[in-house]
Amino acid sequence: xFDFLSDYDDPSLLGAFWVTVQLTVFSAIGSxxxxxxxxxxxxxxxxxxxxxxxxxxxxxxNIPLTVIIVFTSLGLAxxxxxxxxxxxxxxxxxxxxAVLGLVAYTAAFVCEAIRSxxxxxxxxxxxxxxxxGLSFSQVLRLVVLPQAFRSVIGxxxxxxxxxxKNTTVAATIGVAEAALLMKEMIENEAQTLLIGAVFAxxxxxxxxxxxxxxxxxxxxxxxxx
Amino acid sequence: xxxRKVSAAAATALVLALTATACGGDDGGDSNGSGSGGGxxxxxxxxxxxxxxxxxxPDGSFSGFDVDVATxxxxxxxxxxxxxxxxxxxxxxxxxxxxxxxxxxxxxxxxITDERKQKVDFAGPYLLAHQDLLVKKDSDITKATxxxxxxxxxxxxxxxxxxxxxxxAPKAQLSERGGYSECLSxxxxxxxxxxxxxxxxxxxxxxxxxxxxQFKLAGLKLSNENYGIGxxxxxxxxxxxINKALExxxxxxxxxxxxxxxxxPANYKNEPAPKIGQIVQ
Numbered sequence: 001x002f003d004f005l006s007d008y009d010d011p012s013l014l015g016a017f018w019v020t021v022q023l024t025v026f027s028a029i030g031s032x033x034x035x036x037x038x039x040x041x042x043x044x045x046x047x048x049x050x051x052x053x054x055x056x057x058x059x060x061x062n063i064p065l066t067v068i069i070v071f072t073s074l075g076l077a078x079x080x081x082x083x084x085x086x087x088x089x090x091x092x093x094x095x096x097x098a099v100l101g102l103v104a105y106t107a108a109f110v111c112e113a114i115r116s117x118x119x120x121x122x123x124x125x126x127x128x129x130x131x132x133g134l135s136f137s138q139v140l141r142l143v144v145l146p147q148a149f150r151s152v153i154g155x156x157x158x159x160x161x162x163x164x165k166n167t168t169v170a171a172t173i174g175v176a177e178a179a180l181l182m183k184e185m186i187e188n189e190a191q192t193l194l195i196g197a198v199f200a201x202x203x204x205x206x207x208x209x210x211x212x213x214x215x216x217x218x219x220x221x222x223x224x225x
Numbered sequence: 226x227x228x229r230k231v232s233a234a235a236a237t238a239l240v241l242a243l244t245a246t247a248c249g250g251d252d253g254g255d256s257n258g259s260g261s262g263g264g265x266x267x268x269x270x271x272x273x274x275x276x277x278x279x280x281x282x283p284d285g286s287f288s289g290f291d292v293d294v295a296t297x298x299x300x301x302x303x304x305x306x307x308x309x310x311x312x313x314x315x316x317x318x319x320x321x322x323x324x325x326x327x328x329x330x331x332x333x334x335x336x337i338t339d340e341r342k343q344k345v346d347f348a349g350p351y352l353l354a355h356q357d358l359l360v361k362k363d364s365d366i367t368k369a370t371x372x373x374x375x376x377x378x379x380x381x382x383x384x385x386x387x388x389x390x391x392x393x394a395p396k397a398q399l400s401e402r403g404g405y406s407e408c409l410s411x412x413x414x415x416x417x418x419x420x421x422x423x424x425x426x427x428x429x430x431x432x433x434x435x436x437x438x439q440f441k442l443a444g445l446k447l448s449n450e451n452y453g454i455g456x457x458x459x460x461x462x463x464x465x466x467i468n469k470a471l472e473x474x475x476x477x478x479x480x481x482x483x484x485x486x487x488x489x490p491a492n493y494k495n496e497p498a499p500k501i502g503q504i505v506q
Contacts, residue, residue: 010390073400074407078416090376090398171381174401183382186317190344 016181030103035110061108073173098170117148157214270314270331277429301470347453348467356447357424378408428493
């Protein structure tokens with residue numbers, strides 16, 4: 001019943017899920033960095049940065065991810081000639097474009113999660129930090145963000161799980177991850193339900209432990225107030 | 226007190242909404258039932274997005290070779306064109322649509338393969354297509370071995386894309402995209418060198434008004450695709466009737482006419498009409 005699964009080697013079943021994991025990890029790191037910067041902008045004292053952060057979040061999180069990912073391929077790559085350092089290697093080029101799109105999209109959600117964490121830190125702490133002469137970036141780095149991060153591990157886990165599943169959109173620009181292999185199998189095997197179940201199971205295997213681990217971590221690290 | 230009023234109103238609204246949806250569901254079920262039971266309409270599955278084969282025009286009409294074949298077959302089965310209800314069957318839905326009985330038959334670039342034959346029965350084949358390349362007018366690609374250092378484009382997960390990766394040109398750069406139109410824009414801008422899939426589909430695209438004269442078929446016969454009409458497994462009465470209709474379509478010349486009309490302007494040399502049951506491997 002499952003013997004067709006081993007007929008595929010470009011990508012193989014494990015290879016395809018490995019690409020999914022790579023997409024998730026690179027996009028998670030990228031969007032954590034970019035999202036933190038955006039959150040910092042949104043709480044900064046400079047009106048221009050606040051405006052940019054607000055505009056970015058409100059525009060990007062309201063565009064469907066498919067549109068963003070397809071734009072990286074049809075817009076950035078085809079029209080503007082962005083090659084992401086790999087003009088002659090389509091696999092690498094489209095992988096990097098997909099990561100770029102996922103980072104741009106997910107960062108908006110990471111930013112909002114972190115901003116909500118910043119709001120949990122009592123204002124008095126930031127005021128006290130200002131009073132002893134710390135600069136804005138020092139207040140953020142030394143006092144506010146460490147506490148903010150600890151309180152938003154739960155929401156960030158949600159974003160990470162959503163990101164894991166969102167990587168399937170990369171199949172629309174031909175990144176050889178799980179959803180692309182699923183399309184190939186459905187095309188060949190005429191076993192839609194079974195194939196769908198296999199891939200759904202694969203994603204549960206990826207996301208369930210992530211969710212459990214981060215849930216445990218968020219309890220352990222929660223700021224006791 | 227105020228809160229209670231609001232929640233009562235909300236509950237009423239919710240109940241109304243639920244009954245409304247329930248009614249909607251019932252209606253849908255009823256019309257489906259009479260549609261297939263009464264026999265005054267026939268549902269045929271086609272593709273909506275493939276120029277030259279099965280295309281839904283902006284005005285809601287349908288055109289293409291698959292559509293012409295299905296219309297002819299339906300006529301032989303006793304249904305006038307206005308009794309046909311076209312249903313979109315994407316590649317992944319085709320087997321399920323037949324086994325559930327959503328459609329009576331499917332003519333949607335449906336290649337006859339052994340895996341699919343386990344799930345559905347095929348009438349025909351009614352067209353022998355080959356995987357080919359669509360290239361710019363001035364391209365120098367003439368044989369399959371030219372492909373290995375080229376940039377190709379095809380649709381994500383399609384048989385054609387898999388053939389490139391596994392057989393013809395494992396070293397070629399393959400960009401897999403959501404649809405053929407996305408590949409065409411890349412081909413136009415020079416981001417890829419060739420678009421590859423069945424020649425019948427390519428001919429349909431090249432014959433579209435906005436692309437006329439820009440592209441040509443390379444004429445490589447990279448694979449054999451035997452298009453058949455899918456029917457529900459075990460429905461041998463319909464199968465026989467469809468096969469007879471297809472034979473008649475070839476013998477009275479309607480088949481040739483349909484090929485010329487749909488694939489004409491793209492340097493497409495079609496194969497002669499295949500015999501029923503003759504599958505070219």
